Amino acid sequence: VFLPESGSEIAWLFGEDQGRYVIATRDPDKVLNAASSANVAAAIIGQAGGDALSIDGDAKVTLSELRSLNEGWMPSFMAEAV
Numbered sequence: 001v002f003l004p005e006s007g008s009e010i011a012w013l014f015g016e017d018q019g020r021y022v023i024a025t026r027d028p029d030k031v032l033n034a035a036s037s038a039n040v041a042a043a044i045i046g047q048a049g050g051d052a053l054s055i056d057g058d059a060k061v062t063l064s065e066l067r068s069l070n071e072g073w074m075p076s077f078m079a080e081a082v
Contacts (some may be wrong), residue, residue, distance in 0.1 A: 001046040001056050013055075024048060 003009050017057050028044055035042035054060040 001053070002044075003056050 001013070004012055022033055022045075029081065032042050032044075050063045051064075052060045
């Protein structure tokens with residue numbers, strides 16, 4: 001994932017906005033051309049592949065770590081609430 005040069009990184013990465021969508025495609029040029037033809041702003045923000053997520057080429061977290069964190073947060077949260 002490539003971050004914009006200005007603005008809040010947290011808001012950009014995790015903000016919910018009905019005007020933004022992530023599209024995974026094997027033909028990015030086709031998607032960008034269709035968006036341009038429809039006067040819709042579009043940009044390539046990253047590339048998928050491998051076994052880790054990296055942001056701007058820096059911090060990397062493995063997919064197994066992400067899965068563990070995703071599946072374990074609720075049980076941990078509930079255990080602390082008791």
